[in-house]
Amino acid sequence: MRRLLLAVLATTFVNPQIAWAEEWQTVLAQAQNDLAQGNLDNADAGFRRAETLLEAVKATGNDSDAIKAQMKKNGLSLVDCLVGIAKVKDRQGKFSDSDDVYEMALNTLKNFCDGGWKSHLYADYLPGIAEMYDRHGKSDQAELAWQKNLDIRTTIEPKNDPSKMLAVYDGYSKFLRAHQRSEEAVELESKASQIRYSLQN
Numbered sequence: 001m002r003r004l005l006l007a008v009l010a011t012t013f014v015n016p017q018i019a020w021a022e023e024w025q026t027v028l029a030q031a032q033n034d035l036a037q038g039n040l041d042n043a044d045a046g047f048r049r050a051e052t053l054l055e056a057v058k059a060t061g062n063d064s065d066a067i068k069a070q071m072k073k074n075g076l077s078l079v080d081c082l083v084g085i086a087k088v089k090d091r092q093g094k095f096s097d098s099d100d101v102y103e104m105a106l107n108t109l110k111n112f113c114d115g116g117w118k119s120h121l122y123a124d125y126l127p128g129i130a131e132m133y134d135r136h137g138k139s140d141q142a143e144l145a146w147q148k149n150l151d152i153r154t155t156i157e158p159k160n161d162p163s164k165m166l167a168v169y170d171g172y173s174k175f176l177r178a179h180q181r182s183e184e185a186v187e188l189e190s191k192a193s194q195i196r197y198s199l200q201n
């Protein structure tokens with residue numbers, strides 16, 4: 001099966017940065033659609049196939065700078081596969097597996113991002129794992145993820161756009177209120193209100 005997959009991939013590499021990326025993106029998009037529709041088994045299989053395609057590209061020796069650039073341009077990476085698998089496990093109630101896979105995704109992303117975890121791309125994925133941790137009864141880890149997100153957004157240059165800053169304040173304040181920490185939530189809600197005002201004027 002692996003040899004067949006590699007042979008098929010090899011025939012598509014006349015223009016690899018287009019052919020491979022389009023195939024990979026189609027598989028990933030179908031998996032994401034299956035997840036949204038609640039077809040968890042199909043979603044899991046799709047995400048794993050996308051992961052296999054990615055690994056097969058590396059095995060062909062065609063993991064070139066051109067392909068890497070195309071992956072980055074389209075947001076294609078192993079991270080998307082792993083996050084998808086984590087979401088499937090979450091929906092299946094396999095919380096420990098879900099957390100482990102999402103953490104693997106973040107570790108992969110840290111190596112993929114310029115600046116490691118101190119990057120705004122890394123911060124984009126933190127609300128997902130924060131909310132997942134909280135649902136799984138790991139509030140301490142959830143808060144650490146929210147705090148790291150807030151730290152990146154407020155201290156790392158270049159400063160992020162207001163809409164993402166607003167999302168952090170909203171998400172973190174909801175977390176605090178859910179854990180009966182209203183006084184702390186009010187401070188973040190006030191900052192969120194200031195951003196909303198500035199965006200409206």
